[in-house]
Amino acid sequence: MYELGVLDKECRQLCDGIYSKKDTDAISRALAFAYNAHQGQQRKSGEPYIIHPFGVAVLLISLRFDAPTVQAGLLHDVPEDTTITLQEISRSFGKQVAQLVDGITKLARVRFKKAWFWFGPPRAQELPAFERQAETLRKMILAMSKDIRVVFIKLADRLNNMRTLDAISQDKQIRISQETLEIYAPIADRLGIGQWKGELEDLAFPYIYPKEAQLVQSLVGKELRRRQQDAQKARKLLYKFLTKEHIPTLDIHSRIKHRYSFWKKYEKYGRDMSKICDLVALRVIVPTEKDCYTTMGAIHTHWKPLPGRIKDYIAHPKPNGYQSLHTSVSGPSGHVFEIQMRTQEMHLESEVGVALHWHYAEEKNKGRRFSLKNPARIPKSKLEWIRELAAWQKNITDAKHYQNDITYKFFKNRIFVFTPQGDVRELPENASPIDFAYAIHTEVGNHCVGAKVNGKMMRLDTKLSSGDVVEIRTQKNASGPKQDWLTLVQSSAARQRIRSILNKRKRMQ
Known part of the structure; x- marks a missing residue:
């Protein structure tokens, strides 16, 4: 199951259609190098160690990062955990890959003080100092990462480690989970990687707040089936009347709210379950921005909207670039639920964030596809969050103010x-x-x-x-x-x- 040939075959299948043969071979070579370097090493779970860097690479491939980033993901633990040096990696895979691996090695030192975590989350009187340290560590991760691809590799590393957290001691579980909630999930959010941010939070949640996580599991378990049935019924009706009104749709699907996000909203609304309309939400993917607004108008003619529950994140994007049009309506079963309208590109960006801009390009005769050119370039407008981290928790409203700022001012x-x-x-x-x-x-x-x-x-x-x-x-x-x-x-x-x-x-x- 963990033989090199089996892993290499799976890796090549994942790379198929994304990378050129040359890049796929380069990734395969890095896999073989990491496999041999970690030979005989095991994780706390008892699995061969290679499963971790391989899992990191799979996450990076899923976001379609360039080949050097995936290679570095495979090699990121080699200098720290084996006798192989960074210089050897540079000779074998080039300076770029070695620099990415070196960046990850340095970030391994960034961690919360263990003293915070003997009894779970910091106590109320400790919160100011704890929050100051969390903000410092967030800034430090970004400041130390001269190449922002290092941050993506570190996030993939943390996500893969969180998936196997049950194999380590309780004090480490608590420390790592708190780091995840306070440092890594917020960075993933700023990068706009919704799918990683949500999973990081959900994996950390039960370790830091076990009683609250059990409560959420109980609440969601009772309510989820009914709301999924309501959403499925609404989805069929929505398809029907949008087709009748000649409004083009690329997809309509439902999504279930992440557990940690649900808990935060549940607390915000005074533990009133009836006020949470998006436990199960419908997403309508349409071709153009104009279609988003047309779709919302059509929905409101069939289902009554709730006053004050329309959120236009298209005209006013979130600081991380998230765009979508949200409305809450009283649906066919009489229950309130949320519908989100967005274009395909808005949807991709909400899932993978600035990673979308790593490779998105037009190529002749092939339509729009991911190409692996110019990996270090990200649109300036997508880096507002990193240029002004002094305002980490504040909304950025004046995008033009930062348009010509091409350096990371806050870290200068x-x-x-x-x-x-x-x-x-x-x-x-x-x-x-x-x-x-x-x-x-x-x-x-x-x-x-x-x-x-x-x-x-x-x-x-x-x-x-x-x-x-x-x-x-x-x-x-x-x-x-x-x-x-x-x-x-x-x-x-x-x-x-x-x-x-x-x-x-x-x-x-």
Whole structure:
């Protein structure tokens, strides 16, 4: 079942119709390399380790990423878990793949402090500090990922790991699930990957909120069958009268609301089940934007709309680019349900987000299809969420304001550095170990005599980079800050503290 030949055959079948033969062979070669590198290793579940990177690659193929991204997904754990180096990967698969793998290796350090998770979610008094750390880690993941494909690989890695979370210890389950809810699902949402965001949340939900998850299972179990029957009846009638009115439809299908999303809405409406209209919603896929509005008009002539429940995300897209037209109506069975109208491209974007723009292109005589050209280009309008992460939780309303901003402004002149315990410190670009020491504590800075960076002793004028692990060496009888330290530090806080000590010395002379 897990033999290389079996996995390779499945991989090639998945690649068929998406990648060229050359790219398929390159992906197959990476699979064989990863298979041999992880030979003899097992996951906590007892399965051969290769099943994890293979699962990551399957997720990336499903979103039709370019071949180097899929190769990196297959190889992402090789430098960390085997004796094979990044240089060997570069020689075998090229600089681009090696850089993607290196990006994932660095992101492996990004995690919540374990101290939060001994008793489940953080307590109320801890929430402000917890939320600050969550936001810092979100920013750090994006800042460290010079190539945004690294973020997609990391999301696929996390999703595959969440699917097998039952095989690890309870404290790890809680920590990883909380990271998933607070860091990775929001990033997936910002990228517009609805299908990954929903699954990440649903997989984490029962580990963090077990009682609430059981309640949702009970509520949904009682109500779901009836609402599915109502939706099926409405779907048939909808097809009938849209056809009669000559409104073109590409598809009408139902979707079931994700459990975690249901719970949040259930809490929002004071646990009133009757106010949740979209446990099962109908989606109408039509050819054009105009057809969306025509369809809604036709629906409202047959079924009475609920006042205040029309949401026009076509005219006013969500920050992540989501577009759709929503209405809630009293349907044929007398029960209220939601109908969503969107074009095929809007639907694809709601499922796979900016990944849609990786490969979507027109090719002569082939119509619209996914092509694997220019993988690093994403439309500027789709990167608003990453350019202004200072407003992470705010709606972005003025798209033109960011139109000409082609750099990640929020991360310009910022780096993120780790303590050996895994804490994160945000510093200015070109910061030195002295900046880091003062970011830990004034006394640590004042008594700093040396620093280890990524396990090696380095000079105090070393320029730090995002992802570095820094250990400050101190001495109780250290002479303290020197005048030349002012030329080495970049942070105003460190500069102020050094000046304060130097001025104090002058006054005492």
